[in-house]
Amino acid sequence: MGETIVITSGKGGVGKTTATANIGAGLALLGHKVALVDADIGLRNLDVVLGLENRIVYDLVDVAHGHCRLKQALIRDKRFEGLYLLPAAQTKDKTAVNPEQMREICQELKKEFDYVIVDCPAGIEQGFRNAIAGADRAIVVTTPEVAAVRDADRVIGLLEAAGLNEPKLVINRLRPKMVRQGDMMDIEDILDILAVDLLGVVPEDERIIVSTNRGEPIVQERNSLAAEAFRNISRRILGEPVPLLDLESNGNLLVRLRKMLGLG
Amino acid sequence: MSRSGISIKGTREGLVIFLDAGYDLEEWKQNLKRHLESARGFFQGARFLLHPRRELPAEQEKEIVELVSRYGLIYLGRKKVGTALATRTQPRPPAEANTHLYRSHVRAGQIVSAAENLVVVGDVHPGARVEAGGSVIVCGNLRGEVAAGKDGNPSAVIVAYRFAPLRLSIAGVSAPPPPSSLVMVKARLEGKSILLEPLFPHR
Numbered sequence: 001m002g003e004t005i006v007i008t009s010g011k012g013g014v015g016k017t018t019a020t021a022n023i024g025a026g027l028a029l030l031g032h033k034v035a036l037v038d039a040d041i042g043l044r045n046l047d048v049v050l051g052l053e054n055r056i057v058y059d060l061v062d063v064a065h066g067h068c069r070l071k072q073a074l075i076r077d078k079r080f081e082g083l084y085l086l087p088a089a090q091t092k093d094k095t096a097v098n099p100e101q102m103r104e105i106c107q108e109l110k111k112e113f114d115y116v117i118v119d120c121p122a123g124i125e126q127g128f129r130n131a132i133a134g135a136d137r138a139i140v141v142t143t144p145e146v147a148a149v150r151d152a153d154r155v156i157g158l159l160e161a162a163g164l165n166e167p168k169l170v171i172n173r174l175r176p177k178m179v180r181q182g183d184m185m186d187i188e189d190i191l192d193i194l195a196v197d198l199l200g201v202v203p204e205d206e207r208i209i210v211s212t213n214r215g216e217p218i219v220q221e222r223n224s225l226a227a228e229a230f231r232n233i234s235r236r237i238l239g240e241p242v243p244l245l246d247l248e249s250n251g252n253l254l255v256r257l258r259k260m261l262g263l264g
Numbered sequence: 265m266s267r268s269g270i271s272i273k274g275t276r277e278g279l280v281i282f283l284d285a286g287y288d289l290e291e292w293k294q295n296l297k298r299h300l301e302s303a304r305g306f307f308q309g310a311r312f313l314l315h316p317r318r319e320l321p322a323e324q325e326k327e328i329v330e331l332v333s334r335y336g337l338i339y340l341g342r343k344k345v346g347t348a349l350a351t352r353t354q355p356r357p358p359a360e361a362n363t364h365l366y367r368s369h370v371r372a373g374q375i376v377s378a379a380e381n382l383v384v385v386g387d388v389h390p391g392a393r394v395e396a397g398g399s400v401i402v403c404g405n406l407r408g409e410v411a412a413g414k415d416g417n418p419s420a421v422i423v424a425y426r427f428a429p430l431r432l433s434i435a436g437v438s439a440p441p442p443p444s445s446l447v448m449v450k451a452r453l454e455g456k457s458i459l460l461e462p463l464f465p466h467r
Contacts, residue, residue, distance in 0.1 A: 150372050153389050157371030193407070195369050195387055 010151030012122030026234030044088035051215020099133035106134025168199035278311035
């Protein structure tokens with residue numbers, strides 16, 4: 001029996017979908033069988049980020065309403081052994097599915113997969129309630145911005161109220177240089193406000209934009225700090241004690257990263 | 265003592281001589297004399313107030329003041345009702361009685377409310393609100409909104425390990441948030457404004 005992990009944030013645009021794709025691909029690279037579920041009905045894009053859009057036949061709503069079997073809707077990602085996607089419907093809205101149906105789908109997927117990772121829509125309404133319904137654990141993604149942190153706090157409260165205790169935090173798009181200059185909240189500030197455990201910190205990386213546009217998860221890249229951060233997050237999900245990336249003095253990699261960002 | 269129609273109490277403002285109802289002027293004078301005789305010299309130089317518990321005409325007041333002044337006491341005037349002594353003898357508001365213990369962080373969008381006192385073992389995050397009829401004690405960081413004495417109890421206080429609320433009020437009186445985070449602070453109402461003071465001033 002596998003485990004369902006919901007990836008949520010409250011605020012939109014902080015990188016939930018990118019995190020879902022990369023954490024899922026990372027777990028698959030580590031040899032696990034992973035199903036990614038796009039719960040963002042009506043605004044689906046996990047399929048785009050994964051480059052699987054053109055292979056969608058059935059979707060989550062079809063499964064919930066019994067128009068097809070779960071297996072028919074699952075898309076296998078040929079680049080990552082063991083990675084599958086259950087896409088969202090594009091033409092319906094959040095009310096097309098209810099929490100009970102989501103719970104059943106997650107339950108069924110868990111029989112087959114080691115990890116079921118649900119990409120939650122932004123907001124705290126029906127879509128959020130659907131996405132968290134079948135979850136065993138939660139990962140909250142935030143960026144080092146006051147508004148994103150505030151929304152993350154709100155969502156952590158709602159998760160706890162729903163019995164998803166001790167969600168783990170991913171801080172995305174951190175810019176070490178701005179932190180150094182005192183222009184961006186640092187990791188300590190964010191943890192101090194949110195009072196949750198940190199799962200990982202992903203530095204800002206332009207190559208993420210390129211990778212999402214191309215539909216190729218960055219996690220397999222060898223010379224990207226963001227990719228390394230996502231790989232580390234996947235390993236921590238498995239329970240491995242991986243130290244945080246040193247974004248400040250990680251000689252070679254950071255120099256390369258700075259060059260890529262045009263800062264060196 | 266009160267059976268004699270006279271009682272004397274020391275207060276911050278000076279001695280207060282209570283003139284009980286149901287006695288006439290002569291009885292008061294007689295008993296006062298006895299009191300002051302028996303404590304001869306002890307009240308010398310003390311300031312005193314009169315607190316008559318029935319109508320006291322001006323000429324009667326004058327007679328009493330004259331009598332008391334003969335023993336070296338200095339008259340300040342009538343006791344004003346509602347000052348220190350009067351408030352102290354009021355029954356304690358029920359808000360002092362019970363305490364609600366909340367053992368978790370209070371996160372954005374959440375409101376924790378207690379009819380009486382509230383103790384939060386955890387942080388109060390920005391966007392969260394804690395309120396109580398009595399005092400609010402936060403064993404953690406206080407960064408949200410806080411309202412103590414929300415039903416008008418002016419003796420309520422707010423205490424936090426780290427004090428940086430976005431908004432605070434005691435008994436409906438609000439104050440601007442402190443400019444920076446303070447450590448171990450107690451906020452209390454002093455007249456019409458909120459005073460912030462260190463929780464342990466001698467440390």
